[in-house]
Amino acid sequence: MSAFLTYLLNGLAVGSAIALVASGLVTIHRVTGVVNFAQGTFAVIAGLCTSSLLGLGFPHGLSEVAAVLAAALAGLLTGLAAIGRPGTTPLSSLIVTLGVGVLAYAVEIVLWGDQPRSAPGLAGSVTLAGARVQTQHLLVIGVAAATFALLALFFGRTYLGKALTACASDPYAARVVGIDTRRMGLLAFALGGLLGGVAGVLVTPLRPISFDTDVTLIVNGFAAAVFGALTRPVITLAGALLLGVAETMAAGYGYGSHQLEVALGLMLVVMIVQASRRPAISQERA
Amino acid sequence: MTARTWIVAGLAGLTLALPAVLDDSALAVYVLLGLAAMVTVGVSLLMGYAGQVSLGQGAFYAVGAYTAALLALNGVPPLVGLLAAPVVAALAALVIGTPLLRLRGHHLAFATLATQLILLSLAGQLEFTGGDIGLQGIPQFGVGSFEAGGASVYAYLTWAGLALVMLVTHNVIASRPGRALRALATSEIAAASAGIPVGRYKLVVFALSAAFAGLAGGIYCFYTGYVAPGSFPVLLSIQYIVMAVVGGLGTIWGAVAGAAAITLLVQGLDRLATLPGMPAYAPGVLSYAVYALVLIVVVLFLPRGLVPAVSGRLTGKRTKRADR
Numbered sequence A: 001m002s003a004f005l006t007y008l009l010n011g012l013a014v015g016s017a018i019a020l021v022a023s024g025l026v027t028i029h030r031v032t033g034v035v036n037f038a039q040g041t042f043a044v045i046a047g048l049c050t051s052s053l054l055g056l057g058f059p060h061g062l063s064e065v066a067a068v069l070a071a072a073l074a075g076l077l078t079g080l081a082a083i084g085r086p087g088t089t090p091l092s093s094l095i096v097t098l099g100v101g102v103l104a105y106a107v108e109i110v111l112w113g114d115q116p117r118s119a120p121g122l123a124g125s126v127t128l129a130g131a132r133v134q135t136q137h138l139l140v141i142g143v144a145a146a147t148f149a150l151l152a153l154f155f156g157r158t159y160l161g162k163a164l165t166a167c168a169s170d171p172y173a174a175r176v177v178g179i180d181t182r183r184m185g186l187l188a189f190a191l192g193g194l195l196g197g198v199a200g201v202l203v204t205p206l207r208p209i210s211f212d213t214d215v216t217l218i219v220n221g222f223a224a225a226v227f228g229a230l231t232r233p234v235i236t237l238a239g240a241l242l243l244g245v246a247e248t249m250a251a252g253y254g255y256g257s258h259q260l261e262v263a264l265g266l267m268l269v270v271m272i273v274q275a276s277r278r279p280a281i282s283q284e285r286a
Numbered sequence B: 001m002t003a004r005t006w007i008v009a010g011l012a013g014l015t016l017a018l019p020a021v022l023d024d025s026a027l028a029v030y031v032l033l034g035l036a037a038m039v040t041v042g043v044s045l046l047m048g049y050a051g052q053v054s055l056g057q058g059a060f061y062a063v064g065a066y067t068a069a070l071l072a073l074n075g076v077p078p079l080v081g082l083l084a085a086p087v088v089a090a091l092a093a094l095v096i097g098t099p100l101l102r103l104r105g106h107h108l109a110f111a112t113l114a115t116q117l118i119l120l121s122l123a124g125q126l127e128f129t130g131g132d133i134g135l136q137g138i139p140q141f142g143v144g145s146f147e148a149g150g151a152s153v154y155a156y157l158t159w160a161g162l163a164l165v166m167l168v169t170h171n172v173i174a175s176r177p178g179r180a181l182r183a184l185a186t187s188e189i190a191a192a193s194a195g196i197p198v199g200r201y202k203l204v205v206f207a208l209s210a211a212f213a214g215l216a217g218g219i220y221c222f223y224t225g226y227v228a229p230g231s232f233p234v235l236l237s238i239q240y241i242v243m244a245v246v247g248g249l250g251t252i253w254g255a256v257a258g259a260a261a262i263t264l265l266v267q268g269l270d271r272l273a274t275l276p277g278m279p280a281y282a283p284g285v286l287s288y289a290v291y292a293l294v295l296i297v298v299v300l301f302l303p304r305g306l307v308p309a310v311s312g313r314l315t316g317k318r319t320k321r322a323d324r
Helices: A002-032 A039-055 A062-083 A090-112 A135-157 A159-169 A171-176 A181-203 A211-227 A233-277 A280-285 B003-021 B024-049 B057-073 B078-100 B105-125 B151-174 B176-186 B188-193 B198-224 B234-247 B252-273 B282-301 B308-313 B315-321
Strands: A125-128 A131-134
Touching (some): A002 A039, A002 A131, A039 A062, A039 A090, A131 A135, A135 A181, A159 A171, A211 B105, B003 B151, B024 B234, B057 B234, B078 B105, B078 B198, B105 B234, B151 B176, B188 B198, B234 B282, B252 B282
């Protein structure tokens, strides 16, 4: 039973990290209609930045915040490339973000080399109801919960957040009432970078990050986002937690080598079921 | 004969004569270029004509390579192995495509990417595929008592394979189903209303492009004598997209030109990067940077004629968001 609880909590931590990556994906997709393939890259950049800054002797806290800001900047730059040019279709933008992700490989290898890097996080572990859990896992869960609460407040209570939501639900109407949809799109990309950065900073102490970790991160994030049809943050969060728990349980109960297949298979099934339940017309339009 | 026919015949003759004069390292480029072109023609057909994006074309390349390698290692004549490679790849595409092709746009892109990751992960774990180490000591290609000794034999084999792929694609495009494909790339609903069996045609093109990739994979495994999951990274699939987009989607010669341009560019930079005094990471960095920059620049600044089919698929979306 305590093993089960350990797996559950670890799974929730893994799921929380996935949820942060996925929430960036959802934020960007809602506002711009673009699926951002470089979302995993933001996490990688933040993770590598943290490890470097800590290595240079900067204190905890400062290093993490600087790394997250670097990821937000990367998000903004990605946005400029992907939607900065008027008339870029969403699928072209997807291919551009794919290009940005590969370009980031080149930059990351020059700056950090191609070996995985790690960063120290919160040390020690806590015993909860007979289950030992690493403190860093609890930190990941806590930060993810706080981030989602802040996001909900931001989208629901602030003018800027409402403007973003307006762009998401109807870009044309948003323009009519005087919202600059392009600037909102760039803001969404920066926010996506920020969220990806938070995920990266939190994950780096748990598992070493190298330049090509982004594929795993983006595929998991996309799998979670697919649960909410890439638009609904709450269902995305639920999907991410489910995914994280499923993966950790699979690993814990002896199917560790099939972790990736579990996540990807789940994603494929969800997508296919969703596609078969939606009429073709709404898919071509939406 | 028209001017166009003369040019094609001239090009064919020139490329056929090349292997006789090239040295071994140039022949390696020749073979890799030809194999990349074979896969890219399939990607271009799939993206340009059928309007479907596959980020997992490397998976079918791998299926072809593993099929030919496994058969050859188990004593089956290499020719049979090579012929089986495209067939097995096409069958795999039929099985995978039946559920996946219900998806479209970015969903399909991610689904195909996921398929490749799953296949690679399985190949890295299963006993009979040799795990992460892969399969080694694949015999040379040969027919009957003739055995391919030098690289030039593989160059001719690649040439013949590419010629076959281009001929098949040309005939598909020029046929009635080819016109139907162009129609369904624009709007599946309109195409279906006009009586086109949309689902079946998409599946057939998917299988056909997989067969091209499988054939290329088959030749690749005999040429290198070695296959492993590491030979087929996700970047390989992205590379085919870059080549197809650069050359112009939906054109046979565009795909070949794109494959040639990117392969030669990357090979040239590789030479540059391995010069003395360059850092050890230079080859990887330069090729990543080239793929990325070429892809971004072409998609953003030369979209007309390069991504018409992809953007055409989203016409509905564009009109809705045109005034953004």
